Amino acid sequence: KNEVEQSPQNLTAQEGEFITINCSYSVGISALHWLQQHPGGGIVSLFMLSSGKKKHGRLIATINIQEKHSSLHITASHPRDSAVYICAVRAGGTSYGKLTFGQGTILTVHP
């Protein structure tokens, strides 16, 4: 079993729909990242969470430390949101801060 599990693996939506991507992890963590990877491969960090909820534009990320679960929500989805979304965790107590990544969720938003 992977330390970080994402669901769904693939997600197709129509423009304007509300989207949720889930991430569950099995280790104690000091932080969780949501990343966005576009077709060219470059990765951008969307959020870093250690508790609660963060919002940036149409994106909302939440984390429940007790349940070891995080969600990424996209409101009013748009075709330009099409990308791979990756959840990554930094284990608590690591001295060098390495990230352990989920497999990613491929999101396709149709106009």
Place this chain on the structure above:
Amino acid sequence: SQTIHQWPATLVQPVGSPLSLECTVEGTSNPNLYWYRQAAGRGLQLLFYSVGIGQISSEVPQNLSASRPQDRQFILSSKKLLLSDSGFYLCSLHTRGGEAFFGQGTRLTVV
């Protein structure tokens, strides 16, 4: 702000040839630097990390090596590439505050 430069973006190399991928960072000093690899259909996996000049740690045994000759330079190398070295290689920087920044990545195809 922190910037990561990684090159080349794509590379096709024959089996048995050497490899050198370079990553340089700007906007920070004494960063923790990481090399990750994403094999086809799999999540990102940590290969090497460095907490300072000349300090390299490896996560998994492999055909690759890494060096950090300067504070803001991190190099991934191989003396003889294998077919299994094909993948997407990503350089990453983590700040003391836990934020993560990524280069644009190098897509390596070994033929």
